[in-house]
Amino acid sequence: MSTDNTSGNESKPLHFIQQIIKRDLNEGKVQSIATRFPPEPNGYLHIGHAKSICLNFGLAEEFGGTCNLRFDDTNPEKENQEYVDSIMEDVKWLGYQWHGEVRYASDYFDQIYEWALYLIEQGKAYVCDLSPEQAREYRGTLTTPGKNSPYRDRSIKDNLSLFEKMRAGEFEEGRCSLRAKIDMASPNMNMRDPVLYRVRKAHHHRTGDKWCIYPSYDFTHGQSDAIEKISHSICTLEFEDHRPLYDWFIENLPVPARPHQYEFARLNLSYTITSKRRLKQLVDEGHVDGWNDPRMPTVSGLRRRGVTPAAIRNFCDRIGVTRSEGMVDVGMLEYSIREDLDKNAPRAMCVLRPLKLVLTNFAEDKTELLEAAAHPNREELGSRELPFTKELYIEEEDFLEEANKKYKRLVLGKRVRLRNAYVIEADEAVKDEQGNIIEVRAHIVEDSLGKDPQDGVKPKGVIHWVSAQQHIDCEVRLYDRLFIEENPAASGVDFLNSINPENLVILRGCKAEISLATASVGDHFQFERQGYFCLDSRYSTQEMPVFNRTIGLRDSWSKISSQL
RNA sequence: UGGGGUGUAGCCAAGCGGUAAGGCAGCGGGUUUUGAUCCCGCCAUUCGUAGGUUCGAGUCCUGCCACCCCAGCCA
Secondary structure, eight states: OOOOOOOSSSOOOOOOOHHHHHHHTTTTSSSSSSEEEEESSSSBHHHHHHHHHHHHHHHHHHOHHHHHEEEOOOOOTOOOOOHHHHHHHEEEEEEEESSSSSSSSSHHEEEEEEHHHHHHHTTOEEEEEOHHHHHHHHOOSSSSSSOTTTTTTHHHHHHHHHHHHHTOSSSSSSSSEEEEOOOOOOOGGSSSOEEEEEEEOBTTTTBBOOOEEEOOOHHHHHHHHHHOSEEEEEEEEEGGGHHHHHHHHHSSOOOSSSOOEEEEOOOTTTTOOOOOHHHHHHTTEEEEETTTTTSBBHHHHHHHOOOOHHHHHHHHHHHHHOOOOOOOHHHHHHHHHHHHHHHHHOOEEEEEEEEEEETTTTTTTOOOOEEESSSOOOOOOOOEEEEEESSSEEEGGGGGGOOTTTOSEEEEEOOETTTSSSSEEEEEEEEEETTTTEEEEEOTTTTTOOOOEESSSSOOOEEEEEESSSSEEEEEEEEEOBBSSSSSOOOOOOOOGBBOOOSSSEEEEEEGGGGGGOOOOOOOOOHEEEEEEEOOOTTSSSSEEEEEEEEEEOOOHHHHHHOO
């Protein structure tokens, strides 16, 4: 399953980062490339991260380079091991293997500390006693320059001893910070003496209590890239303004390499939210049952939903990599999911809303074993056996006492093909006192197994079915988009108000063909005429399997029927 | 009102001075024991906008407009 489909690579034009790499390789600027995926372990990976993962790991694969997995763990207050574990699992599941061991920015804290001392000794960094509030005032605004901190001209000796005291825990959080001495009047706010180190008396998930000062993102990221000899450091557009600072550190420090930063537009998906803050809110407030709820756009949620790695990778390939930020239609993701599942998922039949069908001309105690292909266009996927009996279940919506010609299912007095079995003709609708149809009686059209009826009257449609005696009972969960608003994160509206009230419909008493009894988590199926399903990893039990609908089949009937 | 970006079809996206690729969606038709898949066809005289340069401009220049990012001791 989930073939590594690198379709479309034959003549697809190179995106701008591929062009840059190709040029750098051709011009000999680099001998080989090295990228990295640098998540902060403060949440679960989502579809937006998948784009970055596919980009970074994909580039390494494509150009014969390497890609590291590096946790950007410089903020102990928000990070923890649970996130580290889930991130590693998700990257592997997507089908990528990082180069060597997993890296952590925290592994470089000693080196980064040494470089802080270096900057102080060069007169390019100082300990500033301004409070966070004062620092904000001194920083100026977007349109007015900042003012130099009164502590900016402390002696190197004082700075060294003050920084040592910071490291030794002699200052409380917020009391002071180490800042780079750059330019308080820069139009780029990032260059107005950015903070290099701040005091955080917090336990770090990896370094424990070794440190009470932690380097900032800016003072860590580029240097970590240099330590790992990353050639192309790829990040999202919001870091573009940080590039001058990234370069400043690389140029002013005795780093072992000269990495370069490139930015691309992050993914925005319609009807979806990709903000760690809001995703966390959905989890914390119980709108979903966890980070891996099948409705979540997290990698673990998509996995539990039944989305395959190949679908995600093809999707990322399809949307491209550019510097212009737009909103990708979820329809593209859905197409990619169906594309992979249609090709690879074995077919099965499952009746979601059962209606009994009695075949009056079939022997009471007889069971006929019919063979059905696992896939209509791929013989190599084999077949399964379907027990056919006098009493069957068909879909409630597949029978009507009378209907117009557009309706191609079972109608009183008319014929329909039972998928992988006989053609039948409906004779009678049995009703209860309230007039509800509780059973349909029909007869098999002779000699119609695997061929058209001899009398030349061909059925117009095909419906699925399951034996009333030999099937498995199951629960089916029909998931739909979590939000009804195309852009739930649009400013001015509370995204919680855009939650789709019908994002989940739970169906009990569903009847699935017996071959599904051996389904296991990770398998994918197409329930014919319905959609793609997988066994739920959380709610399924031996006694009661629970199938999640990954995505429905493309449905042109719904358009026709809504126009009738 | 400072700085940094981005504007090509409903959406994503090629295009790199020589006359608008491709995909998604949509529409029309064919095949079909899934109203699925698959196949065929249609879908931008015009590239945010106004000028300019040029034999020739989506590509170069200038002005304007729209949208996004930046004032965490977050990343």
